[in-house]
Amino acid sequence: MTGISLRRLGALLRKELIQMRRDRITFAMMLLVPLMQLVLFGYAINSDPKHLPAALVAPTQDRFSRAMVSALELTGYYDFTHVGISATEAEALITRGAVAFVVTLPSDFGRRVERGDAPQILIEADATDPSVASGAISTLGTVAAEALQRETGASPTQPPVGIVVHKRYNPEGITQYNIVPGLLGVVLQMILVMMTSMALTREIERGTMENLLALPATPVEIMLGKVMPYMGVGAVQVAVVLLAARLLFGVPFVGSFGVLAAGIFTFVLALVILGYLISTLARTQMQAMQLTFFFFLPSLMLSGFMFPFRGMPGWAQTLGEVFPLTHFLRLIRAVMLKGAGQPDIAQPMAALMVFVLVYGLLALARFRRTLD
Amino acid sequence: MNAIEVTGLTKAFHGRKVVDDVSLSVARGEIAGFLGPNGSGKTTCIRMMCGLLTPDAGDGQVLGHDIRREARAIKRQVGYMTQKFSYYEDLTIEENLAFVAGLYALPAEAVRDTLAGLGLTSRRSQLAGSLSGGWKQRLALAACIMHKPKLLLLDEPTAGVDPKARREFWDEIHGLAADGLTVLVSTHYMDEAERCHRINYIAYGRLIAHGTVPEVIASAGLTTFLVTADRPGELAARLRKAPGVEQVAPFGTTLHVTGTDRAALERALTEAGASFQPGETSLEDVFIRLMGQSRDNMA
Ligand SMILES: Nc1ncnc2c1ncn2[C@@H]1O[C@H](COP(=O)(O)OP(=O)(O)OP(=O)(O)O)[C@@H](O)[C@H]1O
Ligand SMILES: [Mg+2]
Numbered sequence: 020m021t022g023i024s025l026r027r028l029g030a031l032l033r034k035e036l037i038q039m040r041r042d043r044i045t046f047a048m049m050l051l052v053p054l055m056q057l058v059l060f061g062y063a064i065n066s067d068p069k070h071l072p073a074a075l076v077a078p079t080q081d082r083f084s085r086a087m088v089s090a091l092e093l094t095g096y097y098d099f100t101h102v103g104i105s106a107t108e109a110e111a112l113i114t115r116g117a118v119a120f121v122v123t124l125p126s127d128f129g130r131r132v133e134r135g136d137a138p139q140i141l142i143e144a145d146a147t148d149p150s151v152a153s154g155a156i157s158t159l160g161t162v163a164a165e166a167l168q169r170e171t172g173a174s175p176t177q178p179p180v181g182i183v184v185h186k187r188y189n190p191e192g193i194t195q196y197n198i199v200p201g202l203l204g205v206v207l208q209m210i211l212v213m214m215t216s217m218a219l220t221r222e223i224e225r226g227t228m229e230n231l232l233a234l235p236a237t238p239v240e241i242m243l244g245k246v247m248p249y250m251g252v253g254a255v256q257v258a259v260v261l262l263a264a265r266l267l268f269g270v271p272f273v274g275s276f277g278v279l280a281a282g283i284f285t286f287v288l289a290l291v292i293l294g295y296l297i298s299t300l301a302r303t304q305m306q307a308m309q310l311t312f313f314f315f316l317p318s319l320m321l322s323g324f325m326f327p328f329r330g331m332p333g334w335a336q337t338l339g340e341v342f343p344l345t346h347f348l349r350l351i352r353a354v355m356l357k358g359a360g361q362p363d364i365a366q367p368m369a370a371l372m373v374f375v376l377v378y379g380l381l382a383l384a385r386f387r388r389t390l391d
Numbered sequence: 392m393n394a395i396e397v398t399g400l401t402k403a404f405h406g407r408k409v410v411d412d413v414s415l416s417v418a419r420g421e422i423a424g425f426l427g428p429n430g431s432g433k434t435t436c437i438r439m440m441c442g443l444l445t446p447d448a449g450d451g452q453v454l455g456h457d458i459r460r461e462a463r464a465i466k467r468q469v470g471y472m473t474q475k476f477s478y479y480e481d482l483t484i485e486e487n488l489a490f491v492a493g494l495y496a497l498p499a500e501a502v503r504d505t506l507a508g509l510g511l512t513s514r515r516s517q518l519a520g521s522l523s524g525g526w527k528q529r530l531a532l533a534a535c536i537m538h539k540p541k542l543l544l545l546d547e548p549t550a551g552v553d554p555k556a557r558r559e560f561w562d563e564i565h566g567l568a569a570d571g572l573t574v575l576v577s578t579h580y581m582d583e584a585e586r587c588h589r590i591n592y593i594a595y596g597r598l599i600a601h602g603t604v605p606e607v608i609a610s611a612g613l614t615t616f617l618v619t620a621d622r623p624g625e626l627a628a629r630l631r632k633a634p635g636v637e638q639v640a641p642f643g644t645t646l647h648v649t650g651t652d653r654a655a656l657e658r659a660l661t662e663a664g665a666s667f668q669p670g671e672t673s674l675e676d677v678f679i680r681l682m683g684q685s686r687d688n689m690a
Contacts, residue, residue: 030493034482041481230477232443234494235467388462390443 023243027236031244039248049214053206053256057263060202071155073120074101074109081129083167087140090166091122096155119145120155132167199264200351201324203283204344206260208290209315211253215294216307218245224304229390238386242379245298246291253287274354278361282354282368286347289374293343296378299385318342323349346370394419394542394573395440397451397458402435402444410435411596412449417575417589422568424587425577428682432596433577434474437544440575441471454541467495470535474546474577476527478534480520484511487519488534495538505533524551532560536567543567545576549583561586581675592678594685604674611677613637614653616660617670618646626665633659638679649676 039046073091077084080103091097097120101112109121123141125131131138140163144156222228231241264270294311301307319325321339328336328345339345346367353359353367395417402410410432417423425433438444440453442462450457456464478487488502506512509529519530532548543564549557561583564574568588576587584590585604592600592607600607620626623646627639630648635655640647649672650656660667 024496026496027494030490033493034479034486034490037486038479038481225480226473226475227477227479229438229443229473229475230471233441233466233469233471233473234491235463236494388442389445390438391445 023240028240028243031236031240032247035244035248049210049252052210053260056206057202057260069095070098071096071119072100073097073122074104074112074118075099075122076104076106076109077124078126083129083132084124086166087163090162094158094162096158113143113145199268199270200355201348203260204347204351205324207253207256207287208344211249211290212294213311215246215249215291216297216311217304218295219298220301220304220307232388238383242295242382246295249291250287257283272355273358275360279354282350282364285368285371286343289343289371289378292375292378292382296382299382318344343371343374392455393417395453397440399449400436400439400446401448402439403447409596413598415591417573419573420568420571421588422564422574424584424590425575426584426590427593431593433593434546437546441465441469441544468541469544470540471544472531472535472546472548476531478519478531483516483518484530485515491534491537497538501537505537509533525553525556528552529556543572543574547577584674592681594682599681599685608672608674608677611680612651613649613672613676613680614656615647615649615670615672615676616667618648618665618667619644620665629663635659638676
């Protein structure tokens with residue numbers, strides 16, 4: 020009796036697709052927002068920024084210190100905005116955030132280089148955002164050494180300087196590649212849940228629900244008609260984000276594409292059905308939006324996207340398990356970065372399938388066939 | 392067997408009964424009018440009959456199907472036209488019709504024929520939202536008869552429709568009824584009420600009169616006099632205060648003066664020095680009286 024009629028489903032799908040296409044702004048948003056988020060998020064977190072302001076504390080100015088400064092500036096990472104200042108002034112600058120680095124040369128720097136007893140250079144880096152400093156620091160040792168070698172004209176067997184790096188405020192860095200695959204999950208979740216959460220409330224607010232309910236479509240058909248177009252949207256978004264991840268950020272992809280596609284498919288299905296579930300709960304689009312965010316924020320915090328999952332307290336980890344994003348992050352990181360295969364991701368995959376089932380059943384139970 | 396046979400329908404919203412113990416029967420092939428003041432519960436009744444609202448009490452059958460348990464079967468055979476336009480404004484006329492046709496699994500010709508019947512073939516790519524009010528009504532009506540239902544539930548189908556289109560609409564309804572279709576149509580227009588085989592009058596959620604138009608008029612037991620006056624406004628004001636006069640309605644230079652007590656009415660008119668002659672009580676006079684009565688009963 021509740022068999023699905025392809026004819027009716029086709030009519031519902033066609034209608035949804037036409038409406039989606041006519042709603043230009045929303046349509047543009049569905050394609051542009053993921054890209055924008057990826058670029059903003061990706062660069063903010065994952066960038067290797069250049070031309071960072073730096074201060075030089077050098078009691079004596081000589082050809083060695085000048086050579087050091089110009090060599091460092093040549094790398095593109097450093098812009099010495101403050102030169103020849105005192106250590107106290109430099110401390111104030113880095114505290115305020117006016118400079119990202121303070122390079123301190125010892126007072127007898129030139130003499131000690133000439134003597135060949137490897138004076139120490141202190142580089143203090145503002146590592147509140149560790150990714151900012153890492154690129155700059157990693158080039159430093161070689162650049163400084165080469166510059167001084169050119170100046171002394173010799174090629175000594177031992178390095179002419181010792182470099183001491185102090186990463187300040189946040190001594191550990193985080194892995195870069197973690198972010199972009201995770202971002203795919205976040206972007207999909209945001210757009211797809213939000214869009215589908217409007218599915219029924221839009222009909223109610225426009226007054227078309229009464230007619231839709233009076234027509235002979237079954238609740239399952241209505242649900243499929245509402246969520247399937249967004250599966251298509253999800254597919255496009257996945258393609259965009261994965262391509263951008265490759266081209267813009269060079270994120271490696273060592274796993275199997277088939278395994279990844281299956282994981283993404285299940286995740287997207289869970290998301291659109293979740294959105295639909297929200298739309299059966301909400302009465303207005305405003306409520307739908309609020310419910311979406313009510314779900315979105317904790318899932319962002321507790322899924323392991325923002326903070327390392329293992330670093331969270333036990334209760335937070337338990338709570339985190341109820342979000343599809345948590346399981347998807349495990350899945351996609353394992354597949355993309357570690358090359359995990361089907362058996363390795365069986366657990367997150369099963370979890371995602373459970374979400375699909377639970378959300379789908381809840382949505383069908385919550386669907387109101389009447390206007391009561 | 393009757394197309395509609397419901398008894399004791401009751402529905403409350405937020406503790407307020409908006410439909411109270413309504414029993415209604417409509418024979419097959421009949422055009423039944425559904426009348427009553429704004430907010431009297433017509434739309435709510437119709438929604439309960441096609442399974443869009445669950446009654447708090449009462450039950451019944453529509454086309455032989457139980458309204459509580461067989462809503463799906465009812466929906467397939469009923470054409471329901473909502474009071475408020477509820478097709479998709481961001482879909483074209485043709486796309487809306489195709490959507491409905493798809494849900495009823497109708498062949499593609501159904502859409503083409505309906506467009507031609509409406510005279511909208513050349514405008515089929517126009518967005519439904521950009522149609523004028525009257526055309527929206529006509530589109531909605533055409534869409535709900537496309538699947539050849541056995542029962543039409545029409546909720547104010549001609550509100551805002553011009554006289555010619557209304558006449559065409561009623562001609563079509565009568566044509567369909569002659570072929571055996573049953574129609575329940577709500578309306579506020581008296582002339583439309585008179586075009587129905589039988590009418591049902593509901594006020595404050597209660598069905599308070601039903602029958603053919605002459606039956607309903609006769610059962611009200613009203614007498615009406617036509618009064619001609621030079622200054623009808625002044626006379627009307629005076630008559631409204633007179634005992635025995637229940638309604639005074641100006642029609643151009645004549646006044647329709649109505650009351651239940653014929654003798655008292657004649658006395659009042661003679662005392663006012665008006666020249667009067669017996670007239671026919673109209674359905675409108677009856678309805679206005681019924682409305683006043685039921686309000687008194689509620690108070
Ligand atoms: N979903 C609802 N929630 C709360 N109250 C409702 C709801 N639907 C209808 N009502 C109330 O029920 C009463 C009857 O409404 P209904 O729409 O049935 O009247 P109607 O006879 O169709 O009026 P009209 O001639 O203006 O269309 C009204 O007072 C209305 O405010
Ligand atoms: Mg109504």
